[in-house]
Amino acid sequence: MYNVDLHAHTRFFHGRDELGDRFDPLGVRLLAAAADRRGLDGVATTNHDYYTPLEPPGPIETLPGIEITTDRGHVLVVGPDPPAATKPGALTPDEAVGLAHDRDCAAIVAHPFRNSTVRELEDVPFDAIEINGKHPRSRPLVEELAESRGLPLVGGSDAHYPFEVGRAYTVVDADRLTPTAVVEAIRDGRVGARVASSGVDRLLRRGYRTIHRRKRVIDALERPSPGVGSPPGEES
Structure with a gap:
């Protein structure tokens, strides 16, 4: 048995690619160090729409991955040969899954109840559905969705800062x-989602709920028309 965080990022900012490329080698070392302190065995580097091979020293296994921004939401691709880069919004979820399977990777619905309508697609052959560490309160909804689709649950922290690693993970x-x-275990259903419940983790989640409530107010003020926003059931 191995404990693996299947959703983590090596940088805490978006854009600024040149700076990010220089930061990534340090970012993966920080991720691995945080995973080691958490008692994890591995962590997947699932950066937004790009994959760069990064191998930190030490006992933590880093798994290749990418978080693809489809035209309906995010899809995690984890496995031996993820695509090097994808254009945000250019692929449909079905195309992202096909790309993953062509490259012997698993395709996972990321945070299905946050900024995503991927969960509404019943005929796309996903391999698993994620319980996201930022919003574990949606777990009952995610479990119901996974059961209705006959798919296993996996866990990922969605860490953009190293201290967030391991707040949700996959056995x-x-x-x-x-x-x-890992791909074979996901497809065989030999995986399970876990959510960390330490005092620090609970404090982090309360902080995120406060931040996201404020974001929602700001977004509502900036949106020109009503009815656009995050699906019900989880913060954005």
Whole structure:
């Protein structure tokens, strides 16, 4: 059994690609160090719409991945050969899943109740659905969705800062912790989602709820028309 955070980022900012490329080697070291302190065995680097091979020293396995921005929301792709880059909004969820499967990777619905309508697509062959560490209160909704689709649950922190790593993670039943073994375990249903419940984790979640409530007010003021926003059930 291995404990793996399947959704983490090596940088805490978007854009500024040149700066980010220089930061990523440090970012993955920080992720790995935080994962080690959490008692995890591995962490997937799922940066937004790009993948760069990064190998930190130490005992933590880093798994290749990418978070693809489709025209309906985000799809996590984890496995031995994720695409190097995707154009935000250019792919449909079905195309993202096809790309993942063509490259022997697993395709996971990321944070299905936050800024996403991917969950509404019943005929797309996803491999799993994520319980996201930012908003674990949506777990009952995610569990119901996964049961209705016959898909396993995985956990990911969605960390953009190293201290967020491991607030949700995946238990992987495999003999070895390799990208291929993780993909096989996901497809066989030999995975389970876990949510950390330490005092620090609870404090972090209360902070995020406050931030997101304020964001929602600001967004509402800036939107020119009503009816546009996050789906019900989870903060944006």
